[in-house]
Amino acid sequence: MRLSRAFQPTLKENPAEAQIVSHRLMLRAGLVRQTASGIYAWLPAGLRVLRNIAQIVREEQDRVGAQEVLMPTLQSAELWKRSGRYDAYGPEMLRLVDRHERDLLYGPTNEEMITDILGSSVRSYKDLPQTLYQIQWKFRDEVRPRFGVMRGREFLMKDAYSFDVDYDGAVQSYRRMMLAYMRTFRRLGVAAIPMVADTGPIGGDLSHEFIILAPTGESGVFFDAGYEEMDWVGEAVDVEDPAALAAFYDRVTTLYAATDEKHDISAWDALAPDRRREGRGIEVGHIFYFGTKYTKSMDISVAGPDGAALHPEMGSYGIGVSRLVGAIIEASHDEAGIKWPVGVAPWKAALLNLKPGDAACDAICNDIYARHGEDLLYDDRPDRAGVKFADADLMGHPFQLIVGPRGAAAGTVELKRRADGTREELPLAEALARVFGA
Amino acid sequence: MRLSRAFQPTLKENPAEAQIVSHRLMLRAGLVRQTASGIYAWLPAGLRVLRNIAQIVREEQDRVGAQEVLMPTLQSAELWKRSGRYDAYGPEMLRLVDRHERDLLYGPTNEEMITDILGSSVRSYKDLPQTLYQIQWKFRDEVRPRFGVMRGREFLMKDAYSFDVDYDGAVQSYRRMMLAYMRTFRRLGVAAIPMVADTGPIGGDLSHEFIILAPTGESGVFFDAGYEEMDWVGEAVDVEDPAALAAFYDRVTTLYAATDEKHDISAWDALAPDRRREGRGIEVGHIFYFGTKYTKSMDISVAGPDGAALHPEMGSYGIGVSRLVGAIIEASHDEAGIKWPVGVAPWKAALLNLKPGDAACDAICNDIYARHGEDLLYDDRPDRAGVKFADADLMGHPFQLIVGPRGAAAGTVELKRRADGTREELPLAEALARVFGA
Numbered sequence: 027m028r029l030s031r032a033f034q035p036t037l038k039e040n041p042a043e044a045q046i047v048s049h050r051l052m053l054r055a056g057l058v059r060q061t062a063s064g065i066y067a068w069l070p071a072g073l074r075v076l077r078n079i080a081q082i083v084r085e086e087q088d089r090v091g092a093q094e095v096l097m098p099t100l101q102s103a104e105l106w107k108r109s110g111r112y113d114a115y116g117p118e119m120l121r122l123v124d125r126h127e128r129d130l131l132y133g134p135t136n137e138e139m140i141t142d143i144l145g146s147s148v149r150s151y152k153d154l155p156q157t158l159y160q161i162q163w164k165f166r167d168e169v170r171p172r173f174g175v176m177r178g179r180e181f182l183m184k185d186a187y188s189f190d191v192d193y194d195g196a197v198q199s200y201r202r203m204m205l206a207y208m209r210t211f212r213r214l215g216v217a218a219i220p221m222v223a224d225t226g227p228i229g230g231d232l233s234h235e236f237i238i239l240a241p242t243g244e245s246g247v248f249f250d251a252g253y254e255e256m257d258w259v260g261e262a263v264d265v266e267d268p269a270a271l272a273a274f275y276d277r278v279t280t281l282y283a284a285t286d287e288k289h290d291i292s293a294w295d296a297l298a299p300d301r302r303r304e305g306r307g308i309e310v311g312h313i314f315y316f317g318t319k320y321t322k323s324m325d326i327s328v329a330g331p332d333g334a335a336l337h338p339e340m341g342s343y344g345i346g347v348s349r350l351v352g353a354i355i356e357a358s359h360d361e362a363g364i365k366w367p368v369g370v371a372p373w374k375a376a377l378l379n380l381k382p383g384d385a386a387c388d389a390i391c392n393d394i395y396a397r398h399g400e401d402l403l404y405d406d407r408p409d410r411a412g413v414k415f416a417d418a419d420l421m422g423h424p425f426q427l428i429v430g431p432r433g434a435a436a437g438t439v440e441l442k443r444r445a446d447g448t449r450e451e452l453p454l455a456e457a458l459a460r461v462f463g464a
Numbered sequence: 465m466r467l468s469r470a471f472q473p474t475l476k477e478n479p480a481e482a483q484i485v486s487h488r489l490m491l492r493a494g495l496v497r498q499t500a501s502g503i504y505a506w507l508p509a510g511l512r513v514l515r516n517i518a519q520i521v522r523e524e525q526d527r528v529g530a531q532e533v534l535m536p537t538l539q540s541a542e543l544w545k546r547s548g549r550y551d552a553y554g555p556e557m558l559r560l561v562d563r564h565e566r567d568l569l570y571g572p573t574n575e576e577m578i579t580d581i582l583g584s585s586v587r588s589y590k591d592l593p594q595t596l597y598q599i600q601w602k603f604r605d606e607v608r609p610r611f612g613v614m615r616g617r618e619f620l621m622k623d624a625y626s627f628d629v630d631y632d633g634a635v636q637s638y639r640r641m642m643l644a645y646m647r648t649f650r651r652l653g654v655a656a657i658p659m660v661a662d663t664g665p666i667g668g669d670l671s672h673e674f675i676i677l678a679p680t681g682e683s684g685v686f687f688d689a690g691y692e693e694m695d696w697v698g699e700a701v702d703v704e705d706p707a708a709l710a711a712f713y714d715r716v717t718t719l720y721a722a723t724d725e726k727h728d729i730s731a732w733d734a735l736a737p738d739r740r741r742e743g744r745g746i747e748v749g750h751i752f753y754f755g756t757k758y759t760k761s762m763d764i765s766v767a768g769p770d771g772a773a774l775h776p777e778m779g780s781y782g783i784g785v786s787r788l789v790g791a792i793i794e795a796s797h798d799e800a801g802i803k804w805p806v807g808v809a810p811w812k813a814a815l816l817n818l819k820p821g822d823a824a825c826d827a828i829c830n831d832i833y834a835r836h837g838e839d840l841l842y843d844d845r846p847d848r849a850g851v852k853f854a855d856a857d858l859m860g861h862p863f864q865l866i867v868g869p870r871g872a873a874a875g876t877v878e879l880k881r882r883a884d885g886t887r888e889e890l891p892l893a894e895a896l897a898r899v900f901g902a
């Protein structure tokens with residue numbers, strides 16, 4: 027994309043309404059615009075990040091055998107009356123009435139709907155297990171929306187739901203999802219630690235939340251240094267092998283890790299002092315096992331091996347996709363702006379033409395743009411170099427390809443790596459290979 | 465995907481509530497489930513079709529220079545009060561109130577919001593032209609939702625909005641979008657004819673709707689046979705060249721074409737009888753030019769070349785993405801089920817193992833599945849061949865790779881082409897090359 031034509035409005039000043047750094051940077055870098063309290067529109071660069079995150083989430087869900095569906099944003103109140111949650115859910119649930127005076131609500135979560143869909147689609151224990159997921163907009167009517175997309179009202183979430191014939195199967199599904207989550211966060215370029223959690227309004231017996239480490243995080247966190255050295259990704263784990271899943275699960279959940287709410291001082295004191303790590307963190311995912319809570323209350327069953335009806339055992343598994351955009355920025359930025367991990371960056375690189383109109387600069391830039399235009403943002407504006415450097419640092423492209431008259435004459439470009447600020451003067455081909463691969 | 469594990473619930477019986485063939489087939493093939501009146505959940509196969517359509521729409525929008533954004537589903541009523549449409553819009557607009565008693569609405573369209581975003585982001589005529597689009601869920605509270613996703617209440621739409629400094633620029637934007645639409649529908653595997661239309665509640669001076677021909681369509685249509693022979697796609701058209709755009713636009717809009725509402729008997733009578741074509745059709749897109757209607761009413765302006773404020777000229781451009789799923793089925797099916805065009809099919813092929821458990825059949829099927837598992841649905845169920853044939857025809861895969869014991873022994877498979885029902889016994893490699901390319 028050529029920046030001279032891009033809808034890419036950056037702001038020089040810090041917006042007064044933004045209290046935290048990710049919110050400030052998202053507004054300044056032109057990723058989002060607020061359209062109502064806690065409700066945001068995604069501009070092109072922000073949408074590219076959001077879609078990159080969603081795609082990584084999707085691929086890792088698919089990889090452990092989850093199947094994607096898409097449920098509507100609006101739900102019938104009838105469904106929630108069947109589970110008993112319609113009256114129990116607080117004012118965060120946005121309730122509305124259609125032209126025929128029927129009660130609807132904007133889904134804050136989808137346990138009821140997916141349970142109903144499953145119940146009308148499968149009849150036998152042979153049709154299970156199933157894990158279904160969606161990536162869809164949700165609404166929670168927060169009383170004080172703040173921190174930009176970190177605590178917005180309309181937000182994008184990946185929510186998955188597993189259905190198994192018995193407890194053992196449900197545990198396998200839970201562990202598979204743990205594996206998918208660890209792989210997902212690693213691919214997103216962040217460290218997320220699973221911590222035992224309360225089950226809250228979803229209900230249930232077993233739950234972990236996933237916390238990204240960020241100095242500006244909302245919660246204090248305490249964890250064992252072993253998490254810093256761990257193989258999180260489990261590339262070799264066969265998701266069909268219960269023993270391999272159990273070994274992976276034990277590895278990532280056995281060491282001490284807790285938010286301040288659940289901090290256990292005696293367990294902490296038992297840890298060798300040089301293994302103690304303290305910090306702050308942001309919750310970006312939450313998984314639950316809750317057995318037959320919904321299948322029983324909604325009376326959803328399948329025929330078991332003996333012919334008798336059985337209520338499937340369920341779990342649900344969330345990732346805050348839009349929240350992650352803010353959380354990644356909290357975890358990865360400096361004074362100058364965002365530092366995008368390569369996997370989620372809107373563009374892999376900025377191409378900075380320091381002297382548009384100079385024949386050699388234009389020729390090299392046009393050549394690079396013709397080859398890699400999809401993956402880079404070409405700053406072809408007639409502005410000063412300082413403006414271009416500042417905008418590229420603000421927007422956080424992992425690489426900057428800097429083309430000036432002197433290098434252009436010599437056939438070289440400067441390659442800046444945003445993560446550590448290093449700069450190198452390189453022959454064109456080598457610089458491109460570093461950024462885009464050979 | 466292995467069908468034995470897929471969440472792919474097909475129905476043998478015709479659902480009583482479905483009045484039209486696309487609705488019946490979408491329910492029977494397990495593409496969607498109704499969750500409330502006029503509101504649908506998309507099951508895995510249906511979602512794959514929906515995303516394939518959305519991706520083609522996206523690529524063709526990008527190709528003419530439109531940039532993708534994503535606006536929220538809920539909008540502030542304040543925005544619509546500024547344009548004057550809040551009171552004018554009828555009961556199809558779903559209005560709601562949040563916990564702080566602020567008026568919101570579920571967006572039926574986004575002219576107000578995008579105009580406001582543009583106004584807060586650009587300052588100068590140099591920042592224009594811009595065409596922004598999104599693919600997002602909308603809601604229209606139809607008094608009688610029916611025909612499945614063809615007239616649902618929550619529906620997925622591509623809506624684009626162009627902003628130009630003057631009328632000539634706006635015409636270029638309109639023509640570029642005409643080109644994108646013709647390319648889009650052709651890639652979707654359907655013939656859509658542009659017809660002059662009324663501008664309706666969007667308002668404006670110039671408008672076309674795009675009608676897919678289908679014998680079960682909602683409107684009668686009358687058109688010149690020239691549309692049957694036309695180069696719709698304009699591969700060679702340079703979108704930056706006004707003369708090339710004008711020539712393309714004239715070619716696709718000059719011949720006679722009208723729905724029964726706008727049918728002009730005298731123009732029809734002037735056409736040579738052998739050039740007259742009559743049929744039925746379904747509206748799947750609608751484009752509008754309406755000048756400064758919103759930029760004036762909402763007082764959005766940029767500084768012009770002379771420094772004076774100017775109100776940008778606008779157009780808006782819709783494609784019914786979820787509606788297209790139904791419309792394509794209306795245009796492409798037979799008694800046995802759906803016939804998906806290759807570009808939108810959930811899977812390119814079904815792989816039918818006629819004798820699971822037979823070593824030769826299993827070996828060939830596993831080999832094919834290992835190589836092309838992403839692009840095919842492997843029917844590995846222990847069912848009769850007749851059940852497999854019926855489900856594959858119902859689901860409408862463009863190809864069926866049929867593996868039986870006799871062929872397996874000889875190293876051949878049967879390839880059935882769903883479009884015309886032809887079957888051929890082919891060596892394995894040749895069959896795969898026909899389906900997946902060399």
